Amino acid sequence: xxxxxxxxxxxxxxxxxxxxxxxxxxxxxxxxxxxxxxxxxxxxxxxxxxxxxxxxxxxxxxxxxxxxxxxxxxxxxxxxxxxxxxxxxxxxxxxxxxxxxxxxxxxxxxxxxxxxxxxxxxxxxxxxxxxxxxxxxxxxxxxxxxxxxxxxxxxxxxxxxxxxxxxxxxxxxxxxxxxxxxxxxxxxxxxxxxxxxxxxxxxxxxxxxxxxxxxxxxxxxxxxxxxxxxxxxxxxxxxxxxxxxxxxxx
Amino acid sequence: xxxxxxxxxxxxxxxxxxxxxxxxxxxxxxxxxxxxxxxxxxxxxxxxxxxxxxxxxxxxxxxxxxxxxxxxxxxxxxxxxxxxxxxxxxxxxxxxxxxxxxxxxxxxxxxxxxxxxxxxxxxxxxxxxxxxxxxxxxxxxxxxxxxxxxxxxxxxxxxxxxxxxxxxxxxxxxxxxxxxxxxxxxxxxxxxxxxxxxxxxxxxxxxxxxxxxxxxxxxxxxxxxxxxxxxxxxxxxxxxxxxxxxxxxxxxxxxxxxxxxxxxxxxxxxxxxxxxxxxxxxxxxxxxxxxxxxxxxxxxxxxxxxxxxxxxxxxxxxxxxxxxxxxxxxxxxxxxxxxxxxxxxxxxxxxxxxxxxxxxxxxxxxxxxxxxxxxxxxxxxxxxxxxxxxxxxxxxxxxxxxxxxxxxxxxxxxxxxxxxxxxxxxxxxxxxxxxxxxxxxxxxxxxxxxxxxxxxxxxxxxxxxxxxxxxxxxxxxxxxxxxxxxxxxxxxxxxxxxxxxxxxxxxxxxxxxxxxxxxxxxxxxxxxxxxxxxxxxxxxxxxxxxxxxxxxxxxxxxxxxxxxxxxxxxxxxxxxxxxxxxxxxxxxxxxxxxxxxxxxxxxxxxxxxxxxxxxxxxxxxxxxxxxxxxxxxxxxx
Numbered sequence: 001x002x003x004x005x006x007x008x009x010x011x012x013x014x015x016x017x018x019x020x021x022x023x024x025x026x027x028x029x030x031x032x033x034x035x036x037x038x039x040x041x042x043x044x045x046x047x048x049x050x051x052x053x054x055x056x057x058x059x060x061x062x063x064x065x066x067x068x069x070x071x072x073x074x075x076x077x078x079x080x081x082x083x084x085x086x087x088x089x090x091x092x093x094x095x096x097x098x099x100x101x102x103x104x105x106x107x108x109x110x111x112x113x114x115x116x117x118x119x120x121x122x123x124x125x126x127x128x129x130x131x132x133x134x135x136x137x138x139x140x141x142x143x144x145x146x147x148x149x150x151x152x153x154x155x156x157x158x159x160x161x162x163x164x165x166x167x168x169x170x171x172x173x174x175x176x177x178x179x180x181x182x183x184x185x186x187x188x189x190x191x192x193x194x195x196x197x198x199x200x201x202x203x204x205x206x207x208x209x210x211x212x213x214x215x216x217x218x219x220x221x222x223x224x225x226x227x228x229x230x231x232x233x234x235x236x237x238x239x240x241x242x243x244x245x246x247x248x249x250x
Numbered sequence: 251x252x253x254x255x256x257x258x259x260x261x262x263x264x265x266x267x268x269x270x271x272x273x274x275x276x277x278x279x280x281x282x283x284x285x286x287x288x289x290x291x292x293x294x295x296x297x298x299x300x301x302x303x304x305x306x307x308x309x310x311x312x313x314x315x316x317x318x319x320x321x322x323x324x325x326x327x328x329x330x331x332x333x334x335x336x337x338x339x340x341x342x343x344x345x346x347x348x349x350x351x352x353x354x355x356x357x358x359x360x361x362x363x364x365x366x367x368x369x370x371x372x373x374x375x376x377x378x379x380x381x382x383x384x385x386x387x388x389x390x391x392x393x394x395x396x397x398x399x400x401x402x403x404x405x406x407x408x409x410x411x412x413x414x415x416x417x418x419x420x421x422x423x424x425x426x427x428x429x430x431x432x433x434x435x436x437x438x439x440x441x442x443x444x445x446x447x448x449x450x451x452x453x454x455x456x457x458x459x460x461x462x463x464x465x466x467x468x469x470x471x472x473x474x475x476x477x478x479x480x481x482x483x484x485x486x487x488x489x490x491x492x493x494x495x496x497x498x499x500x501x502x503x504x505x506x507x508x509x510x511x512x513x514x515x516x517x518x519x520x521x522x523x524x525x526x527x528x529x530x531x532x533x534x535x536x537x538x539x540x541x542x543x544x545x546x547x548x549x550x551x552x553x554x555x556x557x558x559x560x561x562x563x564x565x566x567x568x569x570x571x572x573x574x575x576x577x578x579x580x581x582x583x584x585x586x587x588x589x590x591x592x593x594x595x596x597x598x599x600x601x602x603x604x605x606x607x608x609x610x611x612x613x614x615x616x617x618x619x620x621x622x623x624x625x626x627x628x629x630x631x632x633x634x635x636x637x638x639x640x641x642x643x644x645x646x647x648x649x650x651x652x653x654x655x656x657x658x659x660x661x662x663x664x665x666x667x668x669x670x671x672x673x674x675x676x677x678x679x680x681x682x683x684x685x686x687x688x689x690x691x692x693x694x695x696x697x698x699x700x701x702x703x704x705x706x707x708x709x710x711x712x713x714x715x716x717x718x719x720x721x722x723x724x725x726x727x728x729x730x731x732x733x734x735x736x737x738x739x740x741x742x743x744x745x746x747x748x749x750x751x752x753x754x755x756x757x758x759x760x761x762x763x764x765x766x767x768x769x770x771x772x773x774x775x776x777x778x779x780x781x782x783x784x785x786x787x788x789x790x791x792x793x794x795x796x797x798x799x800x801x802x803x804x805x806x807x808x809x810x811x812x813x814x815x816x817x818x819x820x821x822x823x824x825x826x827x828x829x830x831x832x833x834x835x836x837x838x839x840x841x842x843x844x845x846x847x848x849x850x851x852x853x854x855x856x857x858x859x860x861x862x863x864x865x866x867x868x869x870x871x872x873x874x875x876x877x878x879x880x881x882x883x884x885x886x887x
Contacts, residue, residue, distance in 0.1 A: 016798065034523045036634075042528055042749070049747050049791055049802070057799050059316065061489040063529045065630065066414055067320040082633070089633045114460050115799040122437065125317050129429040133422035134381045137304040138297070138699040141372070141379035145336060148390025158383040158408060161415055165319055189381050 005031040005092060008100040009044065011056055014113050021113065023102070033093035037080065038063060038070065040092055041103075058117040065089040065229060068164030071171070072117055073104040078168035078227040086166060086229035106171035110178070110214040121167050123213040124181060130209035131202040132185040134194050153191050160188040162230040169224035169232075175216030180224040182210050183240035184232050190243055200247035207244050253506075253857055253872045256660040257361040262878050263343075266365045269661070270704055274711035281306035284710055285469035287454055289441045289496055291318030293413070293691055294674025295475030296420035297698025302473075303427035305703055310467055311424065312436045312456060314491050314804075319421045322477060322489040323694060326413025327534035327627065329395065329405035330377075330691040332370040337394050341402040343367045348879060350689060353399040353579050354654070354682020355831035355847060356881050357509070357855070359874060361661060362679045369700040370692050374406055376699055380419040384408050397687035398535055399579040399886075405688045410534055410626045416691055420698070439465070440804060441496040442735070443728040444472065444503045444670065445718075451500075451670035452718050455728045457736075459804060462797040464732055466725050468718045471669045471706055474500060475698070478653035478675040480513065482812045482819065483764075484756025486650035487519060487532040493808040494815050497657055497676050505665040506857035506870060508658035508678035510815065511823035514685055514832050515765050516651030517583035520634050520644075521603040530649040531634060533606070533627055535687040538576045540611035540620065541644070543567050543583070545604050549594035555605055555643050566590055574886040581684045581832045581845070582886060584648035588765050589843070591647070598645045607643035648765060652690060654681040654832065655822075658857040658872070662705035663697060666857075669713070671706060673697040678855065683831025736796055739806050744789030748806045751786050755779070755809070755816055763820050768836040775820040783813040818858060818867060825869065828852040840883070849881050 006029045014021030028044050035043070038060050045055035061069040065086040072087045074080035080090045095101060103117065111119040161184070169180035186203050189195030195202075218237055225234045258269040276284070284307050288299040291313040299311040313321060335341040346367040351358060374392070378384065384406050385393040394403040408415040427433040438459040445453035445468065453468035479494035480486040501507045518533045544563045551558065566586060568575045576583075587604050590596065597603050612620050617640055621628070628639045635645070656678040663671050663679070674694040681689065718725070758778050762771035786809070792802050829838040829845035830852070838846045855872040 032524055032526065034636075035526050036528070039526045039528050043526055046747055046749065049793070054793055055802060057801060061315055061320055061491050062322060062325045063490060064325050064531050065633075066411065067315070067322070067324050067489065068317075069315055069320045084629070085633055089630065091633065091636070093636060118799060121316055125319075125425060125428075125435065125437075128319075128422060129425040133426040134379065135426060136376075136379045136423075138301040138376055138423075138703065139372075141375035144334070144374045144378040144384075145391050149386055150390050151386045151388050154383050154386040154390075157381075158385075158415075161383050161408075161418065162411060164414075165317065188383065192381050192383065194379055194381050 003097065004029070005033060005095060005097045007031055007095065010100065010102045012104045013056070013116055016115055017112055031092050033091070035092045036063065036088060037074070037090040037092065038088050056117065057115045060088055063088040066164060068166040071106045071119065071166060071168070073106060073171055075102055078106060078171040079229055084229060084231045086164070106167050108170045108176035108215070110176065111167060111170060123215070124165050124167065126213065127178065127182055127206055127209045128185065131198070131205040134189060135198060147193050149193060157188045157191040160184045160191070160232060160236050163232055164230060166229065168227045168229060170215065172223040172227040173216065174221055174223065175219060177218045178210050178215040179218035179237045179240065180228060180232060180234065182206050183236040186240045186243060187236035190239060200243060200250055203240060203243035204247045251666060251870070253658070253870050254660065255359060255872055256662060257359070258661065262360065262364050265361050266368055273704055273708040276707045276711050278306055282308060284308065285310065286471050286473060286706065287467055287469045288312070288473045288475065289454060290321065290475035290477060290676070291421070291424070292321035292323035292475060292477055292674060293417055293420060293694030294698045295321070295473070296417065296424045297695050298473050298475060298673055298702045299433055300420060300423035300427055301699050301703045302706065303432035309427070309433045310436065310469065311433055312439045312441060314438065314440050314459065316437055318424060318435065318437065319418060321417065322492050323417045323691070324414045325489065326691055327410045327532065328397065328536035329407035329412045329688040330373065330416060331397065331404050331686070331688040332374045332406060332692065333367055333404060334371050334374060336392060337403045339402045341404050345402065346370060346404065349400050350680070350686060351682065351879050352884060353686040354684055355845065355884055356682065356849070356853070356876065357512070357830050357874065358680055358682030360876055360878055365701070366680050366693060366696050369696045372700055373692060373695045377416055377419050380423060382408065382415045382419045395536060396539055396577060398538065398577045398583070399686040407536065410536070410624060413691060416695065420695070441476070442499060442732045442807065444500045445725055445728045446503055446667060447718050447722060447724045448716060449668060450713065450715070451667050453725065455732050457732070460799055462800065464729055466720055466729055468720070468725065470710060470715055471671065473671045473673060473702060474657070474676055475673040476676050478656065479815055480650045480653050482755070482816050483650040483759045484752045485522065485527060485530050487516060487530050490529060493811070495808050495811045498811040498815055500657060500665065500667065500670060502860050504667050504860070505670060506658040506859050507655070507818060508855050508857045509655035509822065510819045510858065511763070511826060511833050512654035512683050512831065513650060514580060514652040514654060515584040515648045517580055517587055517648050518606060518646045519649035520631065521598060521600060521647040531630065532649070532651060533631060533644060533646060535580070537606060537624060537627065540623070541576065541606040541608050542610060543576055543604055543606055545590045545595040545597060564595070571886045578886045579684055579686060584765060585834060587648055603645035603647045605643035606646045608639060609643070612640065652685055654678065654683060654685055658855065662708065663701055664705070664709065669709065671702060673702060683833055735807070736803070739790065739792060739803065739810070740794055740796055742787065742790040742792065744791050746789050747791050748802055748809050751782065751790065752805070752809045752812070754782055755813060758782070759816050759819070763816070763823055766834045766836055767823050769824065772820050772824040776817065776824070779813060779817045779820065786810065786813055814863070821867070822856055822858065825856065826852060
């Protein structure tokens with residue numbers, strides 16, 4: 001059994017959307033290296049409850065790295081130190097005994113804080129609603145094998161489609177741009193024959209919605225790619241920009 | 251009330267087509283006069299919400315997460331079945347139907363399962379048209395793989411993220427309808443009560459989880475797609491927010507709960523590592539296509555796996571079931587894993603694990619191919635356990651995964667409350683006593699895309715509706731009930747957190763209503779659960795502010811319901827004095843230790859009617875008649 005860790009936690013506490021927030025220090029002992037990061041926060045919350053203090057609110061659901069509900073900026077990095085890993089899949093063996101760990105919400109103008117570490121990512125739904133779909137009603141689809149799709153295209157579409165919509169790309173970007181998220185959807189659908197009819201309209205409307213929500217522009221820092229738990233490539237942003245330009249001149 | 255499943259007459263293959271013709275229609279101009287409330291945005295809820303809006307109904311859709319895209323369908327890994335027969339290996343609608351009825355150990359309703367198999371092919375067409383990037387062959391056509399309980403390859407997949415891709419497809423269709431105003435989306439809302447007026451389901455009361463405010467929404471029908479109740483066990487592969495509250499509150503309002511004891515324990519999950527464990531993680535069944543399950547022949551063998559020579563290993567599934575081998579159905583694989591561990595052959599620190607070994611597959615196909623097929627699962631395994639499964643065998647153990655039981659529905663997916671429809675895992679209808687792999691996604695989407703759009707119209711066309719608004723007495727009554735319940739929870743000044751209670755309940759359920767059950771254990775559970783429930787209402791420690799985001803309060807309400815549902819599960823398990831599928835009664839097994847059904851006395855669905863907290867519930871039986879398949883002892887040997 002590996003040795004237990006003692007940690008100095010510095011956590012962002014904020015009572016509500018319009019309330020002031022601040023970093024608060026907590027000491028946590030006996031942390032097992034086999035715990036997940038969120039299980040460590042569960043233990044902290046149990047301690048706080050027993051002491052009559054308010055537990056720290058944080059979003060989470062599947063705890064398997066796929067629903068995109070968990071977030072957190074850990075030691076300044078969205079989803080923490082392990083590459084290609086969402087916070088819920090990060091384990092405490094990545095931290096050292098005695099380490100100070102800062103935990104903050106995903107910060108962006110378009111992601112207002114709800115409480116503590118919980119933010120509102122409703123803007124992502126509205127961007128998808130603006131065009132992140134293929135217009136087809138249930139019932140009218142042709143046979144699934146009617147249109148062969150080269151494996152390479154299908155695979156690349158899948159690479160893009162792996163996006164879990166967590167918003168780490170926004171939290172990491174100096175401009176709080178949602179370009180990686182938006183481009184992943186645009187790129188997935190642009191790579192498939194089914195996505196062609198609405199391809200350019202989609203690029204225009206999704207990008208317009210991203211701007212309207214208050215996300216910034218992309219200036220090629222590539223911080224998004226570095227923190228993406230699904231390691232989605234910024235090549236998709238390039239495809240989005242090409243499609244967007246083409247749509248302007250169409 | 252006598253249960254009427256409303257299964258149409260006529261030969262099985264024609265039932266659904268004839269029924270669709272017989273169903274009354276709502277004309278296109280009238281559809282916009284109806285308001286449909288959909289609760290839950292997993293595969294069933296999202297596909298239903300999108301399809302109903304496409305037809306012209308006004309849809310209000312609710313989810314507890316911050317976005318509909320996060321529902322737990324997203325975590326389904328391996329695939330979705332469909333009777334396409336693209337591989338030319340002998341599949342058909344009939345075979346998928348047959349495999350599903352057999353896999354469910356003959357405790358499902360024939361007509362529902364046949365319809366499921368019929369529409370399965372349309373689902374794949376629909377999803378491809380939506381842009382779901384299924385795996386493809388080099389020729390550009392769709393690839394298939396095999397899953398447990400079948401001898402054909404009929405499973406379509408998108409790497410290890412099939413549920414995610416299907417859900418994002420349904421979600422995109424839903425958002426398209428949101429953009430044109432046909433769908434109104436309500437996120438971070440938890441349904442806490444059903445509003446019933448003049449005997450019809452007419453609305454719901456929800457708590458806005460961000461502000462704590464109660465909101466009431468009324469409409470003409472309520473579609474419940476809130477998933478299963480596996481989290482009653484505390485540790486399960488379900489998401490942390492998955493719960494039974496919406497379904498349970500409907501049950502208390504008059505919806506019968508069917509086969510609550512039918513739960514699925516999935517054989518391939520990452521074993522528990524410590525007491526702080528908050529959930530369990532599934533390793534897709536698809537891994538059993540290439541992984542070989544084994545344990546050391548010697549009891550208590552502590553050597554590391556690479557030091558155990560081939561002839562000292564017991565590939566027990568291949569040995570006992572040569573024709574299905576590692577691809578036996580889930581209930582069979584799980585029970586066998588438990589049996590070898592109970593017998594002292596378990597591996598790993600806790601001795602509660604078996605090996606799932608890819609060494610042969612890697613040697614045969616190369617690491618690259620294995621990586622392409624299962625890369626994300628291998629990575630996930632390594633992140634959690636710190637072991638590299640390319641080098642050492644995975645350690646796996648069964649975990650609670652899915653619940654076949656759920657609210658009782660008729661052929662139209664309507665519950666015993668008129669106007670309350672139940673879809674997906676939340677209903678009981680298609681999987682009998684054991685669900686086959688890759689069939690949950692199929693059922694969720696079948697219900698949402700291809701069944702409810704037809705059957706709800708019939709209900710609306712045949713019903714008359716009185717005006718109901720927010721000031722209606724039943725609405726006010728439902729709201730005050732919810733408020734009273736919340737205040738009751740907040741008034742407890744105890745010492746134990748909701749997680750502690752949940753863990754304790756989970757332990758009782760796992761020990762006595764888990765993978766195998768017997769009369770003594772179930773009786774024991776039936777004494778312990780009410781005691782724990784009593785303690786809960788005396789000794790809960792909970793933050794007091796209800797007008798803010800308060801996850802402990804949310805969970806307290808859910809655990810309170812689990813403490814009632816758990817008792818019903820134990821009662822149902824006690825009454826079903828036979829073994830079938832996932833329900834294994836120690837007293838009823840064949841000499842080889844397989845589940846032994848009692849078709850003469852137990853070929854029925856048990857549908858429980860709520861009779862008040864301190865009264866025993868009433869059991870109603872829907873007898874199951876099999877006109878098209880012959881009931882046999884399931885054999886995978």
